[in-house]
Amino acid sequence: MVKNLLSTKTYIGQPLKRVDARGKVTGETQFLTDISVDGMIYSAPVYSRIPFGSITSIDSSEAQQSPGFIKFISAKDIPGENQVGVITNDQPLFADKTVRYIGDSIGLIVADNPARAFDIAKLIRITYTELDPIFTIEKSQSVTTGFIHENNISCQHKVIRGNVEDAFANADKIVEAEFTTAEQEHYYLEPQACIVTPLESGGVKILGSLQCPFYVQKAVSKVLGIPFNKVIVEQAPTGGAFGGKEDVPSEICARVALAAIITKRPVKMVYGREDDIQLTSKRHPFKLKYKVGVTDDGIITAAEVRLEENSGAYSTLSSVVSYRSAVQAMGPYVVPNVNIQSISYYTNLPPNGAFRGFGSPQAAFGHERMMDIVAEKIGMDSYSFRKLNIIKPNDQTITGQRLTSSVGAMETLKKSYNASNWGNCPRPQNEGRIKTGYGIALTHYGNCLGAAGWFMDGSAVKITLHRDGSVTVSFGLVEMGQGALTVVTQMTAEAFGIAPSRIQINPTSTEYVADSGPAVASRNVIMTGQAIINATENLLPEIKLAASKFLDCPSQNIVIENDKVTDNAGNTHCSFGDLTDYMYRSNYRMETTGWWHVPELNFNPDDGNGEAYFSYSFATHLAKVKVDTLTGLVKVQKVWAAHDVGTAINPAGIEGQVEGGISQGIGWAVTENLKYNNGLVQSQNLSTYLLPTANDISDVEVIIIEEPEPQGPWGAKGIGEPAIIPTGAAIANAVSNAIGQQVNQLPISPEYVLDLINQSKEQ
């Protein structure tokens, strides 16, 4: 019945222009921070100014005397549960006893204007009994009393397969190394923000700059003690997210929702920049310890890996970050014997959480630095060593999962290597001031939520036909800059055979579709695409039946393609609008829903064996850098980025994702450097936290490789996160190649590079 979706492609694969571009270039798009609601009042966070301690008193008397003061809200005002933990119930909405980081929420001030709300929030006097704070993984591991929670372990995951001891005993060489990676701040240009309006139903309507409306719905329902259907969450146009608006908006919206219920007024909150960077999540810093066994021929036989993550004060999404980094710890290589441990430790820093890549960039730094170090130890070049061990169709991942199709790892490696022409370059003349280096890094990124999140890995769409032939689509994931609206338009157009211009996408709201899980894990194209196909299967037969009546020909002959309805023989045809008008007048069904969830995954969490994810995206980044040996400054000149995306839905969008991902990767690896002093962020603005400028980015050559994924819509896989994952590792490998010293940390600060160069002079 449904046309062969893999063979005919009219709109899929086209570089359709972004459907939301016009409003954005004219400034007409109203982001959350631009929106006002009648009768709106404002709130500001009241938070801990110490990293660790217990609250002895909270005094709001001075605040209450201030002009503009409306309400001070704290833990005792919560009607439901004082709990906003995403996975583990370890995070109160408002701390009432213990505070665990500078920024830990204690209350909320509501006032008549935003500036006053923030000023009054500073007048809440809180006294504490201070406890000995913990900022590092080392200290978190070693203390025997004064734990941050029941103990200091936030979560742990492992992958144990084969026999590592025997394999090491039989290996020709064993190579060990240790690495560290630092935090990264999302620095979405629009800060965290929401507006909550109380409803007559006793519920609330939330409009937010956010990624995961259904997370917010759940959190607000729990805190207010009201059912999900009284919590309406709509995403406003969102000025960047990158994971930073995955879990964090849940707590922010829950606090503001409480304020709206208590004051019976619409309440807006927009974080100031310093608050945003101090209060909200970052990329987890990792300590990575690798031990790899290899034969003299260059075959990897065993790996023992220990990953340690700084989880910050609450576990938030640490468990899933830890899971992903564990199952991806050896990258897209065949390693028959592994013992991988990934452990996340609580500290008194802001909770670290979701950031594009979700533990994968850190793991990639470990396995890809290791590949270079091992290759050097056994006298192979880094390209050949990778080629020898890379995962191919029918090989098994470290979790023992056999990958049968859409395994483009080798293609990405070969294509980027050939494009860079590194193989034909003579070893750079590295005698002068500026040294050149090349570095390769790969990733195999598990699409969607994997075994750890399988229970919520389903997504919905709702498709409405209007009698004039226009179409409205509601979906459960979101547009946050990545181009979701555009690819959803393309996929709907393809599925129905109608022009993209007929299609309008609704803002994402919990009102329109069922819980579709979070807009994370590069899952929009796969989940929404498959749900659209499912919706087509539901509605297309009805449309064709109507068309056969309208055009007076057999239903099986009806073809809807290129925005035309025909009998396939050219005898008769009509426009899609004529057909829908007929359908409406003849009482045909004009609306359907679609649903898709990921295939069942057979995975054993006890030993980490089995199907970790149902599908993998593969990528190779090959970076060329120049290192100034007088200053230690690193300039990334070019990155050749080859991505196996299954099928490219929108090549221009893919390019945009990859160029942006690489730019963020350059930031993480080179320019950005988050600094704390006793739990207080020092680099709290853009003159000290250095995002790459137009002058800092490299040239990028995007190479799209299409190895269709049978489980993906039209064969497509995710691209959002693979775009950033290998960049940092490729740059580190290139710098190591340039200066002849092992770069074992991120960021690669000039000071660190100069130290390495000094070491090589001493050798």
Next chain:
Amino acid sequence: MRYLRPKSIPELQEILMKENGNDYSILAGGTDLMPRYRTGLQLPEIAIDIKILPGYCGISEENGSIEIGALVTIEDIRKNHLIQKDLPCLSQACHEFAGTQIRNRATIGGNICNASPAGDLLPGLYLYSAELQLISAFGSRKLPIEDFILGPGKTALKPGEILVSIHLKNQFDNSRFYKLGLRQSMAISVINYAMGWSVVEKSISKLAIMAGSVAPTIVSLDGCCKSFLAMENDESIAENIAKDIFPIDDIRATAKYRQQVLKNLILHDLRKFPG
């Protein structure tokens, strides 16, 4: 905050006399003062906006000396051909100064009066022996820049006095500016320096280096230059650099790094000279 906007020098002088002793700040481009307000730091009670004062926003040349009005913007200096030709260090510093939007507002006078140890214009101004014209109700005076800047954020401006123009003379045949920031644009200098030299019969006859971000004010690396002209070896030149500077650790870099990088860069530059 009170906001005052004199339209002429006499009006400004009247205001300065009247507000003598009060908490006022002179607002030129406002690019430094205003962000402080956004980050919650205390604003002065009175802001005296001098941006529309006539007569101090031009660049002119007379008898080999260049005069720059205190209200000339960084962008205007960057684009000025006279400065590109005669005062290359200033021109280069303005190229690397923040972004277009800030350059369109920030003024040379404001940059000098901020007296930041990392100010990118300062090494060039020292190298070109900048003399600063100051006026007040009681008259005017001229001060060499090294007597004007006393420490981070501290200047020799007396109450009621303002900087109106800068007079520069390039005594060197060649000069260049170097800035090291932690990214390629929009960076505060980790170190910066201006170097001037003249060559007579294939050897260096004259050499001066003014370094920023390595001490509370710009330092002239006299010892290093003497040592080079006396044809001493790299070690003693490096030792002399170390003697003249007093770098500190801050969020951008450690003192140790600043020390080493300045030494690396200057030795590298000197090695390229003839002789």
Next chain:
Amino acid sequence: MIKVTLNINDFDRTLLVEPDENLLYTLRERLLLTGTKKGCDQASCGTCTVLMDKKPILSCITPTLRCEGKSIHTIESVAKNGKLHPIQDQLVKHGGLQCGFCTPGFVMTSIEFLEENKNPTESEIKEALSGNLCRCTGYKKIIEAVKAASEDMK
């Protein structure tokens, strides 16, 4: 409150403002011109760029009182009668935007640059745009769009 008269998007406006009020606040909160976005509010991201007497400035650090008698142009004035300016048009064509929050700032900086420089090189474009930060695109498509717009404007 103090009275100030300024010309905004070719209309004279007389307003009462606070002495320490910045232009960004006046535009967004008093005139409801929300096309100019508030990013860092600390003169570091370029998102709030507007033109003052045709030159790009940061509205977040410009006291409104300093704009007395000045002409201010915001993103709302750029598309004329629904027709996009070449830089807007090329940003759409090249996909030189993702979340779009920084985009109005890039448009405003580019407009003046394209007037001043009819034949820009890539490095001149990068230098001109370096005061505007974008966290999404990696700048490449923005730079291409500026180059293409310069061709369109010939």
